[in-house]
Amino acid sequence: MRVGLTLYGSLDEQSGGFRYDRKLVEGLRDAGDTVECIQLPWRDYHRGLLDNGSRKLRRRLDVEVDVMLQDELAHPSLVRTNRALPYPIVSIVHHLRASEPRRLAPLYRAVEQRYLGTVQGVVCNSTTTRGVVTDLGVNANNTVVAPPAGDRFAPEVDRSTVEQRATTEPLQVVFIGNVTPRKGLDTLVDGVAKADADIELSVVGRPVDAAHVTAVRNRVRERGLDDRVQFTGRLPDAELASRLRSSHVLAVPSRYEGFGIVYLEGMSFGLPAIATRAGGAPDIVTDGETGKLIDPDDSAAVARGLERFATDRDRLAEMGWAARRSYEAHPDWEMTVARVRGLLSDIAQPAEVPA
Incomplete structure (x- = not known):
């Protein structure tokens, strides 16, 4: 197949969503497909919504x-543009803005619903994401759940x-993620x-998010945790792997995650x-x-979970090993690419046969 991929930014970006796109491109090429990447400027x-009136953008996409394939993150620039494009489109949905507790969530929901109405298929990274997508009107038969593998380390x-x-x-606890309100570091x-x-x-x-970082640091100081909380910034993979290897628990009580590959990466080290x-x-x-599942913003539940891990080390070890075994049973990239490829084959327009 001749496959395209449209996305904001570059495949070299380091977030989980971009790694997913990058591994998908590699897998499709390994399977014999050609993949042309169209990298749009960040908006x-x-x-991004104003891009929909751009003839220059439409010419770039006329391939x-x-x-x-389109990374749904770029949907603002594509919500109307898609209607003029000459090929079937499959969207990769990592995370819908409409799913987040935002002030503008109704606007995002309306725009994302309209965008999804312009595509013929959707690749979802989790069953939860597929549920959100189908709630916005996408036929479940035109979706596939293809989770990312957690084999970064x-x-x-x-x-x-x-x-x-x-x-x-x-008890060593590690939080990994961009420091933004959605991630729940507060x-x-x-x-x-x-926690006692x-x-x-x-x-x-x-x-x-500079304002949120300041608020969290103030929280640390006000609660007398300066000697117990360390902010490392972003770490190279080797240092991050060392930090995970020496930790007991991964804690990211996010207010919303489309998938949450960081949990799987922690589980690869045996961390609940x-x-x-x-x-x-x-x-x-x-x-x-x-691990422990809690409701968003429930700091008391976080405290109870941490206390249980700290005081019952046999249970900590048992759950850590169960986490590792769950990671080992998780689909690998080959399985994920195969699921996506099957959907693309069903939707791809047949090549024209010369007369």
């Missing part, structure tokens, strides 16, 4: 492909390693402060996760078995 939301971890680590003090800090246990927290990630029920995390984390 804020309103500027010869059998089917076009692929560490060698055995049961004895998990059990031995569980005996060390104090809830986690409050949970650490409320010896806990140290490492915060790994880019400080994306603290996550929320909002979004796709329940596809990965089984409450009481491989």
Whole structure:
């Protein structure tokens, strides 16, 4: 097949969504397909909507492909543009803006619903995402759930390693993610402060939202946690892997995740996760078995979960090993690409046969 991929930014970006797109392109090419990437400049939301009147954009997208993949993140620039394009379109939905608790959520929902009405198929990263997509009117028969693999690190971890680590003090908790309100770091800090246990927290990630970073740092200081909370910023993969290997629990009580690949990456090191029920995390984390699922903004539940991990080290080891086994059973990239390829084959327009 001749496949296109339209996205904002570059495939070299480091977030989970871009890694997914990158691995998908690699897998399609390995399967013998040609893939042409059309990288659009980053836009804020309103500027992206204005792109729909751009003839220059339409000319860039006028390429010869059998089917076009589009990263849904770029939907503001494509919501009307798509209607003029000459090929079938399959959208890759990592995370819908309409799913987040935002002030403008009704606007995002209306625009995303209209955008999804212009595509012939949707690749969803979780069953939760597929549910949101179908609620917006997409026929479930035109969707496929193709979760990302969590093999960014692929560490060698055995049961004895998990059990031995569980005996060390104090409880080491790691948060990984961009420091933005959606990720729930403020809830986690409050949970650490409320927990009656010896806990140290490492915060790994880019400080994306300056006001939120300041608010969280103030929270740390006000709750007397300066000597227990470390902000590392973003770490190279080798240092991040070392941090995960020495931690006990991954805690990202996000207010919403389309999938949450970070939980799977933590589980590859045998770390149980603290996550929320909002979004796709329940596809990965089984409450009481491989981690703890809580409601968003429930810092008391975070505290209870951390206390249980800190005081019951046998349970910590048991859940850590269950997390590792769950990671090992998760679909790999080959399976994910095969699912996407099957949908593309069903939707791709047949090549014209010369007379």
